Amino acid sequence: MLRSPQSHSRHPSDMMNAMPVTRGQLEAQISEFMTTFQKEHMGRGPLETRSYIIDDLLVVRMRGTMTPAEQQLAKSQDAKGRDLIKQVRLELLHNARPTLAAAIRDILRVPVVSMHADISTRTGESIIVFTLGDRPLFRENNG
Numbered sequence: 001m002l003r004s005p006q007s008h009s010r011h012p013s014d015m016m017n018a019m020p021v022t023r024g025q026l027e028a029q030i031s032e033f034m035t036t037f038q039k040e041h042m043g044r045g046p047l048e049t050r051s052y053i054i055d056d057l058l059v060v061r062m063r064g065t066m067t068p069a070e071q072q073l074a075k076s077q078d079a080k081g082r083d084l085i086k087q088v089r090l091e092l093l094h095n096a097r098p099t100l101a102a103a104i105r106d107i108l109r110v111p112v113v114s115m116h117a118d119i120s121t122r123t124g125e126s127i128i129v130f131t132l133g134d135r136p137l138f139r140e141n142n143g
Contacts, residue, residue, distance in 0.1 A: 023138045027051040029107050034060050034128075037103075041096055042089075043067060046126070053138075058104060058130040066124040074121040082121040093117050093128070101130075108136040 030051040039045035047064030066074065066085070073081040093100070093115070101112035111133035119126045 021138055022140070023053055026108060026136060026138055027053060030058065030060065030104065033103050033107065034062065037096070037100065038062065038065060041099075042092060053108070053136055056110075056132045056135050058108070058132060060128045060130075062126045062128075064124055065119065065126045066121070070121075071124070085121050086119060089119050089126070090117060100128075104130055104132075108132065110134040110136050 028051075031049040034051065035045050035049045038049075042065070044065065044067045046062035049060065049062045052059045052061075070085050073085055076082070097115055100115065104112050112130050113133050114131040115128065116131075117126065117128045
């Protein structure tokens, strides 16, 4: 069963203890969580996952996410198959939003305000963008 990391407060007295993690470490934790989520929730993990924290946004880019059945459906001549893939994937993500938001909140220690997602049925690349309630705190990587 997929579990989100332990919850952490954003109380000012905790901030000094909460900042030894770098942006890269946070992005790696999110990528690892999203890969596991994809495997357990969608039935197939991505071939590659990259996460990017940009101010109060989190962008997660996953390559190679489509199942073999979806790949075959995407090859259909009409748009119906491609639209169906997008509809099913977006519905699954919408239903999993509470799980995703809780995990992102627990890793970044800021709330998730909104989530936006899309998949390219041509390349099999998925993008999920999370709008955050604040900028996450992290230690700058100084070399």
